[in-house]
Amino acid sequence: MDIQGIKQRFEIIGNSGGLNRAIEVAVQVAPTDLSVLISGESGSGKEIFPQIIHQFSSRKHGKYIAVNCGAIPEGTIDSELFGHEKGAFTGALADRKGYFQEADKGTIFLDEIGELPLSTQVRLLRVLETGEFIKVGSSKVIKTDVRVIAATNVDLPLAIEEGKFREDLYYRLNTVPVHVLPLRERKEDIHLLFRKFARDFAEKYRMPPIRLDEQAQIALVNYPWPGNVRQLKNITEQISIIEKERNVNATVLQGYLPSTTSKNLPAIYAKEKQESSFSTEREILYKVLFDMKRDMTDLKKLVHELMENKGAPVSSDQAKIIRNLYNEEERRFVPEEKAIHIEPIHKANIQDTEEFVEESLSLEEKEIELIKKALDKHNGKRKYAAQELGISERTLYRKIKEYEIKG
Secondary structure, eight states: OOHHHHHHHHTOOOOOHHHHHHHHHHHHHTTSOOOEEEEOOTTSOTTHHHHHHHHTSTTTTSOEEEEEGGGSOTTTHHHHHHOBOTTSSTTOOSOBOOHHHHTTTSEEEEETGGGSOHHHHHHHHHHHHHSEEEOBTOOOEEEOOOEEEEEESSOHHHHHHTTSSOHHHHHHHTTEEEEOOOGGGOHHHHHHHHHHHHHHHHHHHTSOOOEEOHHHHHHHHHSOOTTHHHHHHHHHHHHHHHOSSSEEOHHHHHTTSOOOOSOSOOOHHHHHHHHHHHHHHHHHHHHHHHHHHHHHHHHHHHHHHHHHTTTSOOOHHHHHHHHHHHHHHHHTTSOGGGOOOOOOTTGGGOOOGGGGTTOOOOHHHHHHHHHHHHHHHTTTOHHHHHHHHTSOHHHHHHHHHHHTOOO
């Protein structure tokens, strides 16, 4: 069947080169089982191309199921596409087949594929690669033979950069791309479409069709049509119903054409990126504040212990902790070279921490050192040494024997 025959069969209006090329690609890829990704702005007529591909494929006698991914809530989309088992979630009163099981041996059209949640994208990728899926709430693998055609008005490469769409799924779907031009790039088709819609509405509402004078036609063609074919159809219907005069001039037409000041560029991901950046900065700030609070709490606790043990010598470890905490607080807000180095408390009893840089970190050696200090402090009385160390006298005796401590 030639291009004109296809247009008549599927009621496609237009003769632009871009439209004809998209139809040719759809017909050429139809006999294969390759995945097809149809891209184009909202309202440009993408939904007709999956039907062309299905009808010219070997699956034309199988089911054709069209799914609007953007219209299904995120919480139920897995169930809709892949089905669920009874009791899989609240309200799952019986087993249910999903669209992929229903469309076995046929074609499934996933419109607004860019709206799929990431978790569902993983499931879809498995179907495309292996022809397998698992129902929600089940562990049984189900086979399906489905041809997948997807469509989107979202800039998927940008969505991939923003982490909203899987790159591997994009390349798996985009085996054969079909791009549908926006109406403003098909100027020669605009008046043809207007006349077709005018005749349809005249028949529907049983009234003469509206016509545009020459100036009105120029205004119609030069309008950018941000809503594409859908917007043109809606405005044609409005004029057909409201205007009593069937011959419409440019002034009347302009009253139905909204002013356009913004470009047709997807901007949703830019906004989400900005919000994500703000959220990240806020989380970093919270982390810094919580770290400060924790460090100051540790410092207060250490100072409190030192005050309770007035006159007792401060260990080198305690001195290090005090210095590190104070310097850490200073580094958060001032350059490192300007950080305040606090002199240790009871300086006379503390050796400079620089001398302990090469200090051994062996737990056994530290334990022996502490036991010896406790015994020296209490003149070799093990009972009081054990109390000082916070262990039982029996444990202390075992440690002395184990480490062969004399005293």
